[in-house]
Amino acid sequence: MKSKLTTAQEAVSKVKDGDTLMIGGFLTGGHPENLVCALVNIDSTGNLTIVSNDTGTQELSIYQLVKSGRVKQIFASYIGSNPETGRLLMTGEAKVQLFPQGTLAEKIRAGGAGLGGVLTPVGIGTIVEEGKRKIEINEREYLLEMPLRANVALIKAHKADEAGNLIINGSSRNFNIVMATAADYVIAEVEEYVKEGEIDPNHVNVPGIFVDAIVKVG
Amino acid sequence: MKSKLTTAQEAVSKVKDGDTLMIGGFLTGGHPENLVCALVNIDSTGNLTIVSNDTGTQELSIYQLVKSGRVKQIFASYIGSNPETGRLLMTGEAKVQLFPQGTLAEKIRAGGAGLGGVLTPVGIGTIVEEGKRKIEINEREYLLEMPLRANVALIKAHKADEAGNLIINGSSRNFNIVMATAADYVIAEVEEYVKEGEIDPNHVNVPGIFVDAIVKVG
Amino acid sequence: MNSREFIASRIAKELKDGDVVNLGIGMPTMVANYIPEDVHIMLQAENGILGVGPKAAQGEERLDCIDAGGNYVTTVKGACFFDSSFSFCIIRGGHVDITVLGALEVDEEGNVANWMIPGKKVPGMGGAMDLVVGAKKVILAMEHVSKDGTPKILKKCKLPLTAVNVVKTIVTDMAVIEVVPGKGLVLKEIAPGLSVEDVQRATEAHLTILPDLKVIEV
């Protein structure tokens, strides 16, 4: 089988104009900094839609990406840690759509799991309702939340084997696992790269079939 | 904190008349045989509803439970390995409702995850549609599948620590993880019981907060 | 003890042995400092930890162990890690006993606003909407009035809501107030040295006074 190992530059060249991009991580934790940095340095792509829990912090390259004018739309749950995202929202330079964090995770999962949507009680009675179908079940109202998918996902893991199986430790799992299931092309930035068979099948967090490219860093 | 360690007999005495019971396992794999056996030997409870992927095989105690006349309803995806379940379905002695396996897993997950339901394309155009709401999204039809919850879940794991954290290996995870999230009282049959802190937090398959009682067997 | 410490220490008394608790960023996080030694709770961080421990000592910070505020933390014995999707199954599914959050406004129907000020500040809701809808008990930790002295406990919230009918207990520097469905706000305790009139004057909503009104002990 063809090796999935590649460079950050080569991997992110898969991102095309107008693509939707999922970027894993929760603030600095489990964030694929090297991949985003490589993307910032390729300035050929624009009109991007970014799906990220929080669009990171000011210290990360995602701040530069958001600032670059190449992003037309952002889906997130919290943007207080990246003032540039807030600025784009206020000025309307980009469309910024906010979702409850659990709803965002569930939308991405639905995208990867072939579901048409999920019903959540979260957001009922708030502006999160706007433009969404409400469905009543047993006299309780739910919001119909639709699936989210991406062309490319940039995720971060600790270890990969040759098959692409990933181990993600601690609080760094966050959005990296669901995002790996919901994109056409998945790029994983990893700290360690081992031979096939060296990861215990019981400890795999992302099956290798989801991972298209592996970039070893550090 | 109070110890969760108990006997099978004591644990299953939590099952009350009319309860809905989830039973983990896929055929013989990851099936909580000792807990079901204990339940068979307590003949005080009836009118049970059982949620199980397949209601096991003829060699397991669940066969006796299904045969006992104490089960009024069964939710499953496959019953070809337990002829008694098929007999109840044919004679109408119990109500047997069949769901696609992924739909069953998703219904239980929704029950544990506080979702009002999920939309799946699976079952469209088949008798699985019967009695269910259909919702059209972007010109594709989906079935609205409602959440499932239980009063008690009987599950099987390899290892538990004092906090109730569980490790389930190999193909035995199957329905045991989602069922642990979707029942008011969760009883885990385990092969190994260790002190708090002896399970790597990265390797926990079921967080201890879901587990109410632990029964060590073998 | 300043007013923030006063509020945090009073809220700590609401926690019972075995509770699963999520503490919001800021004042709510301080609650952890006042939990009695014989009360063992499991702190949840919505980015993927159950069993959050004290902050990491200098030099021992791990990028893979941060809480939802981005702080480097430790874990207690019996902790476990999981991804965002599972984390919000725990939260939305009702498996968190108590969530403590800050608020901009709260009203007599138990509605709460804590995530945006239109035209000024839109950090996003993060996990707050899921938490207040999903947790079994919602406790607000807030100053009784805003910096310019205007009431924050209102007849009806004016800011965009986080959720409707969810708040159970409001703990401020002046009072402990319960939201009782159909009854509105019931004053349970007042801060030492204050009169009922002092509290009512600082509150827009009507407070029901019970005969057994107590003084807040911390």
Added chain:
Amino acid sequence: MNSREFIASRIAKELKDGDVVNLGIGMPTMVANYIPEDVHIMLQAENGILGVGPKAAQGEERLDCIDAGGNYVTTVKGACFFDSSFSFCIIRGGHVDITVLGALEVDEEGNVANWMIPGKKVPGMGGAMDLVVGAKKVILAMEHVSKDGTPKILKKCKLPLTAVNVVKTIVTDMAVIEVVPGKGLVLKEIAPGLSVEDVQRATEAHLTILPDLKVIEV
């Protein structure tokens, strides 16, 4: 080579290097025996394995490593385990390239019936409905006619359906047939020694014959 072996070995030629494949119980399972050595596929078992290997040797059976038919199996290098919920995210989400299943009936619209005979046999659909809806390519492995000689490839299925418009390729002991949307059934290959008329006579649905009709090679 009997007819079941003939069918299985022809289907093996449909698999490409890198494919994720789910093989149903019975004849489909035999496909694994005929995969060329230079084609590496990942076999999925819906009870929670990616990377199913050969059957376990006698004495080396592990209760935690069974396939969806309940057989003791081994795993290949690079395998991983997961629970039923995630397994059907893989299946329903379109991450399985090929699923091979048996069938009772199939028709010219690509509808398939393979899970029940009303009044006779109701084993349940198990994972079949999710697999045929979710997999990128559905291949049926079936005898061309039933034991009493009646056609199983029909104008319109009579038995309760497993799914509508899902079948891509039908491989029988007599022919390889493609379902082409808007065009119906196209005969691609016939078994050695048979004429087109032989195949059409054993088929209720109309077969479109292409000029480049081939003889099945196994």
